[in-house]
Amino acid sequence: MTDMIMRGKVRALIGMLLAAAVTAGCSSSSDGRGTTSGTEPINVVAAENFYGDIAKQIGGSHVTVTSILSDPDADPHLYEPGTANGAAVAAARLVIDNGVGYDSFMDKLLDASPDPNRKVVTMADVLHISASDANPHLWYDLPHVPQIAAAIADGLGAVDPANRPYYEAQASTFDASLKPLDDAVAQIKATDAGDPVAYTEPVPGYLLQAADLTVETPEAFAIAIEEGNEPSPQAVADMNALLTGKKIKVLLYNSQATSPITEHLLQLADQNGVPVVPVTETLPPGKTFQEWQLGQVQALAAALKG
Numbered sequence: 001m002t003d004m005i006m007r008g009k010v011r012a013l014i015g016m017l018l019a020a021a022v023t024a025g026c027s028s029s030s031d032g033r034g035t036t037s038g039t040e041p042i043n044v045v046a047a048e049n050f051y052g053d054i055a056k057q058i059g060g061s062h063v064t065v066t067s068i069l070s071d072p073d074a075d076p077h078l079y080e081p082g083t084a085n086g087a088a089v090a091a092a093r094l095v096i097d098n099g100v101g102y103d104s105f106m107d108k109l110l111d112a113s114p115d116p117n118r119k120v121v122t123m124a125d126v127l128h129i130s131a132s133d134a135n136p137h138l139w140y141d142l143p144h145v146p147q148i149a150a151a152i153a154d155g156l157g158a159v160d161p162a163n164r165p166y167y168e169a170q171a172s173t174f175d176a177s178l179k180p181l182d183d184a185v186a187q188i189k190a191t192d193a194g195d196p197v198a199y200t201e202p203v204p205g206y207l208l209q210a211a212d213l214t215v216e217t218p219e220a221f222a223i224a225i226e227e228g229n230e231p232s233p234q235a236v237a238d239m240n241a242l243l244t245g246k247k248i249k250v251l252l253y254n255s256q257a258t259s260p261i262t263e264h265l266l267q268l269a270d271q272n273g274v275p276v277v278p279v280t281e282t283l284p285p286g287k288t289f290q291e292w293q294l295g296q297v298q299a300l301a302a303a304l305k306g
Contacts, residue, residue: 042160045088047097047106048076050139050283050292051123051152055096057288058153058170062163066092069103069282075257076281077228081105086112093117093159096152099124102136121155123148137281141206142185142293146175177290184297185211192304198242199252200262201225204279207297208252216248225262236261243268249275250303256280275303 041064046052052067059065066088069076089095089106090113097106099122110120123138124130126147139148153171157164185207193212199205202222208215218238224231231239242248243265251269253262255278269276277299283292 042094042156043088043092044094044096044156045092047095047103048139048282050289051096051098051148053283053289054149054174055094055152055156057174058149058167059156060166060170062160062166063156068106072256072280072282072284074282076102077257079103079105081109085109089113090115093119094155095120096155097122098136098138100129100134100136100138101132117159119155119158121151123151126151135202135205137203137205139289140204140293142178142181142210145178145289146171149174181290181294181297184294184301188213188297188301188304192301195250195304196248197250197252197304198239198248199279200254200265201257203254203281204252204296207293207300211297211300216242225259231261239265240268243272243274246272246274249306250300251276252300253278254281256282275306277303 039062041062042059044052044055044059044063044065046055046065046067047069049067049070052065052070055063056065068081068085068088069079085105086109089109095106095110095118097103097120124134124136127138127141127144129138139145149171153167156167160167188211194214196214196216197208198215198217199208199222200217202217205215218235221231221235221239224235243251251265251274253266253269253276266276268274277296279296280292283289287295
């Protein structure tokens, strides 16, 4: 009788352990930060690291983000992808790129590893920018950054529907975090609207438009520098005159893609007491998108005050 009772207890214990194992294998839990046990993070590839940073902020621990353009010393216009980039894209469930020719290398990477289940979010399409001569630096279009965040959240939700509410909530949090940046731009617009400025190339063009500043850079000069060509002597002379004649209050200088001509402008600005605000095309190490842009806007505001 004792043996029968013991065998019954053992069978009951085994049954309980099996039931617990099945329950654990079929369930998942959240830690309140978007972390779900028993699931693998989504592989996300961003052509540029500022989009990658936004994707990290929205995706949290649900995502693993690889950003292709991230070297602060590299000229994005001259970038050539390698095999590691191709492997990352091939494994990605979500790819984020800029479009309008800025990161055309992504087309090659995507074509090399077609995948009908991979979601691609192109920011030029999101913002309805299609003109071949459009300014491609869309991430400087600060009033439309919430649309960029929403598109990333939607892309994540498309490949991971179960966590769509989390991504949407994170996008709302991201939007709220932009308020100091929006306020800083609004302050420039309120106090310095119409002030003349110039840039070495149109990296911050959308920002200057949002702040209602007047760009005096000769179009021929800006186009040539942007395309990596030599500006005409007349375009160079006109650009030089803005500095020697102190016709602008600030020179915004792309410190990431320089040339002898733009370095000469930097020297002219220094010689003539024109403040210079460096801007970059990619996110500097150790900063979030918001910190990066706010720092640049604050530097611009201070330079306009002289």
